[in-house]
Amino acid sequence: MRELSLKDLFDGNFYHISTEGLEQVTLLKDEEDYRIAWNYLALVAWRTGVDIVAFVLMSNHIHTLLACRDVMQAKKAINLFKQLLSTYLRNKYGMSQVMHNSCDSISLIDSIKYLRNCIAYIFRNPISARICLKPEDYKWSSYYSCLKPAAVCGEARKISDMTYTERRKVMHTGKDLSECPFSVNDEGYVTLDSFVRNDIVSNAFLNSGKMLMYHLGSCNDAKTEYELVYQPMMEATDNDMYDAVSKYVAVRFRSKAISDLTTPEKCSILKTLFFNHKTTVPQLARIMGLSRELVRKMLSQ
Numbered sequence: 364m365r366e367l368s369l370k371d372l373f374d375g376n377f378y379h380i381s382t383e384g385l386e387q388v389t390l391l392k393d394e395e396d397y398r399i400a401w402n403y404l405a406l407v408a409w410r411t412g413v414d415i416v417a418f419v420l421m422s423n424h425i426h427t428l429l430a431c432r433d434v435m436q437a438k439k440a441i442n443l444f445k446q447l448l449s450t451y452l453r454n455k456y457g458m459s460q461v462m463h464n465s466c467d468s469i470s471l472i473d474s475i476k477y478l479r480n481c482i483a484y485i486f487r488n489p490i491s492a493r494i495c496l497k498p499e500d501y502k503w504s505s506y507y508s509c510l511k512p513a514a515v516c517g518e519a520r521k522i523s524d525m526t527y528t529e530r531r532k533v534m535h536t537g538k539d540l541s542e543c544p545f546s547v548n549d550e551g552y553v554t555l556d557s558f559v560r561n562d563i564v565s566n567a568f569l570n571s572g573k574m575l576m577y578h579l580g581s582c583n584d585a586k587t588e589y590e591l592v593y594q595p596m597m598e599a600t601d602n603d604m605y606d607a608v609s610k611y612v613a614v615r616f617r618s619k620a621i622s623d624l625t626t627p628e629k630c631s632i633l634k635t636l637f638f639n640h641k642t643t644v645p646q647l648a649r650i651m652g653l654s655r656e657l658v659r660k661m662l663s664q
Contacts, residue, residue, distance in 0.1 A: 364418045373414070373563060380467065398550070399535050405553035405557065416503070416559070416560050419501070448545065482509075485504070487584060505555055509564040510564065510575060519547060604640060605650050644658050644662070
């Protein structure tokens with residue numbers, strides 16, 4: 364029997380995306396915040412054409428598994444999500460630039476094994492954070508519907524059937540949603556079966572709950588986190604990083620070169636560089652001409 368391949372599941376690519384707020388700021392503070400972030404994921408899927416396979420919303424970071432054409436479409440989707448959420452957080456809490464300077468990692472999923480580990484890792488996030496003991500005990504993930512239809516709270520209404528005022532209240536956007544095919548339950552959440560590709564998850568695990576539970580139990584969180592989150596953030600070469608930093612410095616400090624900066628000036632931009640680029644402390648120290656100890660110290664403040 365032929366082994367299952369990624370192309371059997373989707374004629375495109377799979378990407379794991381992790382987005383964190385600046386300096387580990389708590390992004391989602393209450394039920395409304397989680398609901399808005401949840402609905403923005405659905406909105407992003409509809410507006411950019413990506414398929415959301417799995418996701419989990421944590422208080423200070425978000426994991427999504429996307430199925431789409433290429434990495435540019437994935438980046439477009441996550442940038443739109445960040446733009447929407449950043450605007451919402453700024454209006455509600457005055458949290459300026461919190462998502463603009465966030466640290467993202469995008470990892471291409473290149474095998475069925477990697478895909479299964481990625482899904483298990485996403486669903487295990489609340490467990491790893493010691494928020495709950497089982498993935499079904501956490502409300503803000505797509506786990507509920509991964510192998511079976513999600514329970515609907517009361518009557519679900521199609522967004523396209525709502526008035527403009529109702530759509531704006533539920534989706535927190537003034538964009539035209541008259542053609543949006545998704546449905547919303549009576550708690551105000553877009554239903555999972557509306558916008559999450561449960562069929563991909565089910566087929567990936569051969570429609571077997573036992574197989575899913577096996578991967579949930581055997582997933583090495585630390586190893587998978589490194590592969591999905593941190594390794595993709597360390598792909599820039601020294602030359603690429605030097606060019607990127609040089610351009611930033613020229614704009615920020617009126618055409619100065621990196622070598623022209625004083626130590627305080629260099630230190631003032633370390634956090635921005637670290638969170639905006641695929642870099643590490645050793646690489647940042649090399650590029651900026653600073654000691655690793657000083658870079659670590661400044662990033663920890």
